[in-house]
Amino acid sequence: MSWVSIKDLKKHIGEEVLIKGWVYNTRASSKNIKFLILRDGSGLLQCVLFKGETPEEFINRFDELTQETSVEVTGLIKEDARAVGGVEMAVRSVKIIGISTDYPITPKEHGTPFLMENRHLWLRSKKQHAIMRVRARATKAMRDYLDDRGFICMESPILSANSCEGTTTLFSCDYFGEQAYLSQSGQLYAEASALAHGKVYTFGPTFRAEKSKTRRHLTEFWMLEPEMAFYDLDMNMDLIEDFIEHVVRVVVVDCKNELETLERDVSKLECVCKPFPRISYKEASDVLLKETDDFEEGGDFGGGHETILSEKYGKPVFVYDFPKEIKAFYFKRSADPKYVRGCDLLAPEGFGEIVGGGQREDNYDELLKRLHEYELNEADYKWYLDLRKYGSIPHSGFGIGIERTVGWICGVPHLRETIPFPRMLNNLRP
Amino acid sequence: MSWVSIKDLKKHIGEEVLIKGWVYNTRASSKNIKFLILRDGSGLLQCVLFKGETPEEFINRFDELTQETSVEVTGLIKEDARAVGGVEMAVRSVKIIGISTDYPITPKEHGTPFLMENRHLWLRSKKQHAIMRVRARATKAMRDYLDDRGFICMESPILSANSCEGTTTLFSCDYFGEQAYLSQSGQLYAEASALAHGKVYTFGPTFRAEKSKTRRHLTEFWMLEPEMAFYDLDMNMDLIEDFIEHVVRVVVVDCKNELETLERDVSKLECVCKPFPRISYKEASDVLLKETDDFEEGGDFGGGHETILSEKYGKPVFVYDFPKEIKAFYFKRSADPKYVRGCDLLAPEGFGEIVGGGQREDNYDELLKRLHEYELNEADYKWYLDLRKYGSIPHSGFGIGIERTVGWICGVPHLRETIPFPRMLNNLRP
Numbered sequence: 111m112s113w114v115s116i117k118d119l120k121k122h123i124g125e126e127v128l129i130k131g132w133v134y135n136t137r138a139s140s141k142n143i144k145f146l147i148l149r150d151g152s153g154l155l156q157c158v159l160f161k162g163e164t165p166e167e168f169i170n171r172f173d174e175l176t177q178e179t180s181v182e183v184t185g186l187i188k189e190d191a192r193a194v195g196g197v198e199m200a201v202r203s204v205k206i207i208g209i210s211t212d213y214p215i216t217p218k219e220h221g222t223p224f225l226m227e228n229r230h231l232w233l234r235s236k237k238q239h240a241i242m243r244v245r246a247r248a249t250k251a252m253r254d255y256l257d258d259r260g261f262i263c264m265e266s267p268i269l270s271a272n273s274c275e276g277t278t279t280l281f282s283c284d285y286f287g288e289q290a291y292l293s294q295s296g297q298l299y300a301e302a303s304a305l306a307h308g309k310v311y312t313f314g315p316t317f318r319a320e321k322s323k324t325r326r327h328l329t330e331f332w333m334l335e336p337e338m339a340f341y342d343l344d345m346n347m348d349l350i351e352d353f354i355e356h357v358v359r360v361v362v363v364d365c366k367n368e369l370e371t372l373e374r375d376v377s378k379l380e381c382v383c384k385p386f387p388r389i390s391y392k393e394a395s396d397v398l399l400k401e402t403d404d405f406e407e408g409g410d411f412g413g414g415h416e417t418i419l420s421e422k423y424g425k426p427v428f429v430y431d432f433p434k435e436i437k438a439f440y441f442k443r444s445a446d447p448k449y450v451r452g453c454d455l456l457a458p459e460g461f462g463e464i465v466g467g468g469q470r471e472d473n474y475d476e477l478l479k480r481l482h483e484y485e486l487n488e489a490d491y492k493w494y495l496d497l498r499k500y501g502s503i504p505h506s507g508f509g510i511g512i513e514r515t516v517g518w519i520c521g522v523p524h525l526r527e528t529i530p531f532p533r534m535l536n537n538l539r540p
Numbered sequence: 541m542s543w544v545s546i547k548d549l550k551k552h553i554g555e556e557v558l559i560k561g562w563v564y565n566t567r568a569s570s571k572n573i574k575f576l577i578l579r580d581g582s583g584l585l586q587c588v589l590f591k592g593e594t595p596e597e598f599i600n601r602f603d604e605l606t607q608e609t610s611v612e613v614t615g616l617i618k619e620d621a622r623a624v625g626g627v628e629m630a631v632r633s634v635k636i637i638g639i640s641t642d643y644p645i646t647p648k649e650h651g652t653p654f655l656m657e658n659r660h661l662w663l664r665s666k667k668q669h670a671i672m673r674v675r676a677r678a679t680k681a682m683r684d685y686l687d688d689r690g691f692i693c694m695e696s697p698i699l700s701a702n703s704c705e706g707t708t709t710l711f712s713c714d715y716f717g718e719q720a721y722l723s724q725s726g727q728l729y730a731e732a733s734a735l736a737h738g739k740v741y742t743f744g745p746t747f748r749a750e751k752s753k754t755r756r757h758l759t760e761f762w763m764l765e766p767e768m769a770f771y772d773l774d775m776n777m778d779l780i781e782d783f784i785e786h787v788v789r790v791v792v793v794d795c796k797n798e799l800e801t802l803e804r805d806v807s808k809l810e811c812v813c814k815p816f817p818r819i820s821y822k823e824a825s826d827v828l829l830k831e832t833d834d835f836e837e838g839g840d841f842g843g844g845h846e847t848i849l850s851e852k853y854g855k856p857v858f859v860y861d862f863p864k865e866i867k868a869f870y871f872k873r874s875a876d877p878k879y880v881r882g883c884d885l886l887a888p889e890g891f892g893e894i895v896g897g898g899q900r901e902d903n904y905d906e907l908l909k910r911l912h913e914y915e916l917n918e919a920d921y922k923w924y925l926d927l928r929k930y931g932s933i934p935h936s937g938f939g940i941g942i943e944r945t946v947g948w949i950c951g952v953p954h955l956r957e958t959i960p961f962p963r964m965l966n967n968l969r970p
Contacts, residue, residue, distance in 0.1 A: 113770075115690060115738070130770040132735075132931045151738025151769060152690060180931035208902070208932035230732035230923045231930065239736060246693045253683070260545060260582060263676045267961040268698070268722075268745050269711075269760055271968050281699075283713040283722065285759075285968055286751070292698075292713065299961055302660035302970070305562075306669060308545070308581025314745060315698050321716070329715075330699055339581060340543075340560040472638070493660045493970035500661065501562045501610035502638035531697040531729055538701050538715055540732075540923035 111184060116153035119197045122187045126202065129155060132234070133179045133210075135217075136172070144172050146201070147194075148183060149234070156190075157183055157199040168204045178210035178234070222526075229531055230540045240368035241527055244361060245516045249313075251360040252334050252510070255353055256311050261336060264303035266296025266312040272490050279318045281329075292317040295509060298440070298494050300337035301470060304505055305497055311336040323535050325524040326413060326462060328513060330533040337507030343442075343451045343469040346506035347428055350455055350465055351384040353510075354426060358382045361519055374521040378459060381425055388428040391449065394419055410436045417460040426464075429454050439484040442469040442504075443476065453508075461518035467508025474498040541614060546583035549627045552617045556632065559585060562664070563609045563640075565647075566602070574602050576631070577624075578613060579664070586620075587613055587629040598634045608640035608664070652956075659961055660970045670798035671957055674791060675946045679743075681790040682764050682940070685783055686741050691766060694733035696726025696742040702920050709748045711759075722747040725939060728870070728924050730767035731900060734935055735927055741766040753965050755954040756843060756892060758943060760963035767937030773872075773881045773899040776936035777858055780885055780895055781814040783940075784856060788812045791949055804951040808889060811855055818858040821879065824849055840866045847890040856894075859884050869914040872899040872934075873906065883938075891948035897938025904928040 114127040131150030138144045142161035147154055159169050164185075175181070185199040214224075215231055225232045232238055253263070269283070269290045281292040296312035303310040312335045320327050338349070362369070362379050369376055389397075398405040398415050405415055411429075420427055430453040431444050441450035455465035471477045477498055481491055488495075513528040526532040531540065544557040561580030568574045572591035577584055589599050594615075605611065615629040644654075645661055655662045662668055683693070699713065699720045711722040726742035733740040742765045750757050768779070792799070792809050799806055819827075828835040828845050835845055841859075850857055860883040861874045871880035885895035901907045907928055911921055918925075943958040956962040961970065 117690070130933075131738075151692075151734075151736060178931040180933045207934075208928075208930075210930040213930050228923075228926075230729075230926060233733060233736040242694060242733075242737065243692065249693065250683075250687055253680075257680055260547070262581075262673065263679065264672060264960045265745070265762060267760060267963055269747075269963050269968065281713050281715070283711050285711070286749070286965060288968060290968055299660075299970075303663060303672075303960060304581075306581060306663040307672065308561075315695070317699075319716070330697060332695060490969075493658075496658075496660060498638075500638075500640040500643050501608040503560075503610045504637075530694045530733060533697055533699055535716060538699065538718060538720055539920075 116148070116150045116155045116195065118152075119155065119187055119195065123189050123197060124187065126184060126186050129157075129183050129199070130207075131155075131181065131183075133175045133177055133181060135177070136175050138172065144169060146172075146175060146183070146204075148181070154194045155197070155199060156193045157185060157201050159201045159204075164201045165203070168201065171204075174206060174209070175204070176210055176213070177216070178213045180207040180210070181205060182207060226526065226532070226537060227540070233530065236371055238527065240371040241516065241520050241522060242530065243368045244365050244372075244520050245512070245528060247365050248357055248361050248516055248519060249332075249334070249512060251357045252353070253313065255356050256309075256336060259309070261309040261311050262303075262307045264300065264307065264310045264312060265314055266293065266299035266303075266335075268293045268314065272298060272494070279320050281317050281319045294318055295333065296335050297337065297507060297509065300335050300507060301497055301505065302493070304337040304339045304507070305501070305503070309336070309338050321535055324413075325526075326514070328525050328529065328532055328534055331525070331529065332512040333509045334512065335507060335509040337505065339503055339505050341469075341506040342504055343430065343453060343506060346467055346469065346508060347388060347430070347453055350428075350453070350467060350508055351386045351426070354386075354455070354465070355382060355384050357515075358519060369520070372520050372522070374519075378424075379519065383425070386426045386428055386455070387423050388430060389419075390431045391429055391433065392431070394429045397422070408433050408435065411463075413460075413462055416456045416462045420456040420458045420460065420462075424458055426455050426457055429456065437468070439480040439486060440470050440477070442471045457514070457518040459518070459521075461514065461523075464514045464518060465508050465510045467506065469504065469506040472498055472502045472504055474502065546578070546580045546585045546625065548582075549585065549617050549625065553619050553627060554617065556614060556616050559587075559613045559629070560637075561585075561611065561613075563605045563607055563611060565607070566605050568602065574599060576602075576605060576613070576634075578611070584624045585627070585629060586623045587615060587631050589631045589634075594631045595633065598631065601634070604636060604639070605634070606640055606643070607646070608643045610637040610640070611635060612637060656956065656962070656967060657970070663960065666801055668957065670801040671946065671950050671952060672960065673798045674795050674802075674950050675942070675958060677795050678787055678791050678946055678949060679762075679764070679942060681787045682783070683743065685786050686739075686766060689739070691739040691741050692733075692737045694730065694737065694740045694742060695744055696723060696729035696733075696765075698723045698744065702728060702924075709750050711747050711749045724748055725763065726765050727767065727937060727939065730765050730937060731927055731935065732923070734767040734769045734937070735931070735933070739766070739768045751965055754843075755956075756944070758955050758959065758962055758964055761955070761959065762942040763939045764942065765937060765939040767935065769933055769935050771899075771936040772934055773860065773883060773936060776897055776899065776938060777818060777860070777883055780858075780883070780897060780938055781816045781856070784816075784885070784895070785812060785814045787945075788949060799950070802950050802952070804949075809949065812888075813855070816856045816858055816885070817853050818860060819849075820861045821859055821863065822861070824859045827852070838863050838865065843890075843892055846886045846892045850886040850888045850890065850892075854888055856885050856887055859886065867898070869910040869916060870900050870907070872901045887944070887948040889948070889951075891944065891953075894944045894948060895938050895940045897936065899934065899936040902928055902932045902934055904932065
């Protein structure tokens with residue numbers, strides 16, 4: 111008898127198959143009919159034990175099928191429109207593989223600290239399972255989008271002697287007697303790679319030693335960072351909006367069931383169509399000064415400000431041309447030298463910044479001046495300056511935060527649920 | 541006029557196009573005909589400046605086109621079977637974007653330390669460019685293989701309180717006053733994820749603080765680690781050989797030009813067809829004891845031993861069932877309890893181990909005993925033990941080293957050329 115994944119059962123109607131999985135739930139409707147909901151990682155299946163059809167020995171041992179006990183179940187697959195997945199199984203045999211006694215996560219409500227301590231088990235729950243599926247589908251869509259358009263994946267290093275965004279929130283580590291930092295962004299290296307391959311992206315973990323305990327911060331998070339030779343800021347924004355539209359569209363189609371499980375209002379995602387509005391920092395400031403008391407022109411946006419701006423449009427909105435004081439050293443100056451050519455993309459519904467991008471300073475002398483202004487060690491950036499010395503070009507790129515994007519698509523406000531094993535101020539385990 | 545990538549020029553024969561790129565090489569055949577080889581990251585293009593066809597101003601400034609100067613060139617694309625890529629350009633205009641004076645890497649031979657210091661520029665060279673393309677294609681083929689077969693990508697954390705393979709070669713880092721380690725493997729977490737999703741993989745950087753300076757070691761390297769619920773060791777080896785065969789086949793077809801640039805003997809890759817031979821550690825020992833004096837039964841294989849074994853077959857070979865003393869704590873016991881159910885895959889041609897895998901111990905008591913034998917802290921592994929407490933199942937997985945696999949496919953023996961920015965004992969820059 112062949113071992114089949116639950117997700118593929120529709121192709122096996124009328125066949126006897128073997129399912130390997132775990133007890134998700136049970137229900138004894140009467141002495142003669144008992145229900146077993148099985149999960150195998152690919153989906154859920156309702157299995158029915160009928161007296162007369164299922165051998166008595168299995169019906170008698172039904173009580174041993176406690177939550178998360180692992181089992182091998184055989185039976186006949188029948189079409190049933192009312193059941194999850196459209197099929198159910200008439201059980202012929204049940205074999206217990208590993209028992210599970212007093213499984214800690216029950217259908218009742220648990221506090222978040224408890225769930226976080228049991229993240230290795232919490233991942234089995236329906237909602238967490240759905241979020242991880244969306245995450246995997248979204249990142250695949252991102253990579254495929256770029257691969258199909260001639261981008262080359264060039265992993266940036268994690269350990270480095272450079273810092274990218276300033277040194278205050280860096281994790282450091284002893285590297286054979288020398289100090290190394292954990293990467294905050296692969297961008298600087300992606301720039302070198304773009305000058306070798308034209309269009310590249312890095313995809314990997316990035317680190318910020320932030321002491322903030324908000325729902326929007328992880329100390330370890332994943333970023334995808336495309337970088338394109340000969341792209342200016344406008345071309346960059348064109349690419350970002352096409353990319354985001356594509357990714358959201360793929361997920362809405364391919365993860366219909368998962369978004370349903372998450373009770374996500376999909377209509378909010380369906381209106382994510384380009385073009386996205388593009389407003390300058392100056393215009394954004396004018397809006398905020400009118401609508402709130404806690405914003406000062408020249409300052410960075412807080413979460414509340416991002417919400418005000420994004421709620422105006424019902425779709426992602428770009429803010430571009432930021433005051434140079436609030437951006438990193440590598441941004442290209444705008445026509446007005448008070449500003450630099452950065453662009454942030456704010457997600458709707460208060461999910462905040464999901465993409466940060468910009469055009470890079472490509473003039474050697476200007477970049478050197480900026481390095482000094484930011485009190486960075488010139489020697490550490492010699493290689494980065496070289497990129498402006500040997501065939502410099504206009505180039506741009508962006509970084510998209512995987513967890514923030516998944517949180518937005520899933521409608522899950524706290525980032526801890528958007529990554530398999532979150533790392534935060536007080537969370538280094540499991 | 542449209543901006544076109546060099547790789548797409550075959551679709552633009554007879555058209556005037558714009559190319560943006562860098563001067564790869566120049567040659568003045570006479571006063572009247574000059575050649576410019578352009579690279580744009582996607583390929584190389586021969587551009588011809590003819591007196592009479594190309595405006596004189598550009599011909600007169602030909603000497604300014606030094607190596608790696610960035611340019612925008614327009615001209616007519618013509619079919620030419622003799623030229624690289626099958627086309628050449630009759631130049632109409634050349635605009636210099638960024639000059640490049642005294643580019644450090646010239647066509648002459650350079651020492652490796654010099655090239656490593658200039659890795660950010662070395663990446664532009666033809667051979668390095670080809671290796672990175674193979675790397676990107678191979679990892680994409682790996683991911684697609686798994687995605688197409690229902691595996692879910694579940695990133696494992698990098699920072700962790702656990703060690704996976706023992707603590708001697710760990711990088712550690714201060715995590716808000718607590719000690720954290722950089723991951724040596726995502727496997728333990730992948731096991732938790734497999735029990736939630738059935739079939740998963742992790743893909744990410746892993747770290748070993750190894751002081752060895754061999755061509756086979758990096759301190760930071762990338763691993764893909766699939767993990768499958770309800771798989772035993774034989775199913776694991778079946779999957780590995782199908783996976784490797786697939787990846788090699790895709791690269792041989794899609795990276796024909798790159799492998800040609802690398803002068804790789806492709807016939808050696810074309811015979812990588814399953815089934816791969818499978819020999820037990822005991823059988824491998826018997827071979828080695830006969831053929832070399834420096835092997836002792838019960839010990840781990842060195843590079844030389846792996847070469848002896850793999851050269852016998854001309855294709856990858858599995859060694860399985862290792863003495864438990866030389867393997868990590870989590871392997872499942874074999875029928876003979878002196879051995880554990882690990883499997884290594886050795887690449888042919890002396891490229892050594894590229895895959896390490898095995899079936900995991902799924903019995904709670906046995907695993908606990910092993911943890912104590914290995915003097916690991918039980919409390920740190922409580923969550924890992926839980927996986928054997930709540931619905932334990934037989935499960936297996938493997939890890940494939942990206943750099944070693946790319947080195948083998950490319951025929952490049954030193955791993956430093958198989959990753960964009962290598963990290964080794966003395967290499968933390970650029």
